[in-house]
Amino acid sequence: MKNIIGKSWRDSASLIVLTKRNSEVLSRAEDRGNVNYDILLQTRTSKGTFANSVVFPGGVTESVDGSSRWWDLFRSFGYSNKDFEVFHRPNTITSEIFKNNPIQRHLQLRITAIRETFEELGLLICSRDRKESRDDNLYANVIEGVDLKHWQNRVSKNPEDLITLCEEHQCYPDIWSLYYWSNWLTPITLPKRFDTAFFIAAIKNKPEYLRSSSEVVEVEWLPPQEVLNSERKLQPPQVYELLRLSHVKDIEELITFACERSGHGTHLSYPFVVKAKDGVLFALPGDDLYPSSVDYNDNTTKYIDQTILELRESSKSVHRIESKKNSRCLVIQNYKPEHHIEMENKAYKGFTTA
Structure with missing residues (x-):
């Protein structure tokens, strides 16, 4: 039995965001692993957690990410409790981060991933479609036209203000377009530890404008192999996931696979x-x-x-x-x-x- 008594880590979520690369860039890049997509990456500042490292957007989960206000918001767009059951299949792998009420935890951690991505980069993965209007498109929706400076500052200071943002802009976090990908726990040898659920999402187009927070010094869209071949500083989970992603060359194939496997769960990756x-x-x-x-x-x-x-x-x-x-x-x-x-x-x- 694995021991989690007196755990010394915080739960968190990260989001791997993909978008298709244009044909002109594809034709002239030989060192990019022949994939037809880019991944959204950020470089952390020299201060704080994972200093100077290239990471996916994400951060620590907050209790408000699982607030009943979210359930009320989703219901106002036509969703019922049954619509959340797709997050977790019965009798499947369930790592510790999802053990207590896995469906509720999936909702909470998906919102964490979306909230942190917005706080850090200004990318708001939300939808305005009512449930009955949603199609089978596997891509995530993005809301633009939001006052990024105003709302990023508000949400950073008070995570509950993401609900207020959604209410005022008549949208909701597009949690059904996030697919559960992996789960990593920081080794005991490091001073700060996180049990992190990684999700994957694909968007149709790169946003024309992203606004990074003070925690981020650089934002890039790059294919996995180019990151791995560079001198960028990476943490082991990023290395592993970039290598894993590089084995699927086509974004449509990758996101279809991610959607299908999402409900199966994964074993905890603890080095x-x-x-x-x-x-x-x-x-x-x-x-x-x-x-x-x-x-x-x-x-x-x-x-x-x-x-x-x-x-x-x-x-x-x-x-x-x-x-x-x-x-x-x-x-x-x-x-x-x-x-x-x-x-x-x-x-x-x-x-x-x-």
Whole structure:
């Protein structure tokens, strides 16, 4: 049994936003992995959490993100309790972040992802369509024409003001166009820890204008491989998800897959730290070195008197990040995820991490 007693982390949500790239850019970019989409990325400031890192928009969940006022707002657009059941299928994988009332938690964390994306970048993923008017379009809706400076400041100071914004602009968070993608928990070795639900959404067009907050120094739309091949500073979850995304080249195929797999849930990705003779590796679930029982608050580091390569060669199932001198690679060998993208058996090198 996994131990969560006295947890030392905060729940949070991140949003991976995709949009299709134009044909002119596609034709002249050979180093972009041949994908036809870009991902919305932001670079954090030198102060605060994940300093100088390139991350997806997101942040800590607030109790108001699960307020009954949201249920009232959704009902005013024709939604009923049954419409929320698509978020979680019975008898499926349920990680700890969703254990208590999974449907309510899905609603809350989706709103967290949308609220934080708006606070940080001014992208308001909301809809004005009544339930009976919605089609089967898998793309998320975006509301423009909002006074970004005014509302970003208000929502940043008081998260409940996102409800007020929606009421005044007659819209609601487009939570049905967010698809549950993964769940990562920060290792015990780091001073600040987050249990983060990652969602994915696609929008038809890049907004003409985004307004970043004081926590963000740069906003970019880039394909996954270009980010990985650059010198940008990345955290392990971003590295992993960018590599995973790069295996699907077409945005329509990717978002269709994301929608289908969303209700299945995912196992928690918790990097279990193992020290080797010449570096450190972070074992992930499914790896031979991953323990059968994990205490997420135990700061004892396992040491094995072998090199990283020796440990790799002696393992049958490998699902780990290997770290040497600020250079890391994700190694996959005989690992097949449940209800998710299957990556090749290889060592993914060439990216810079924190």
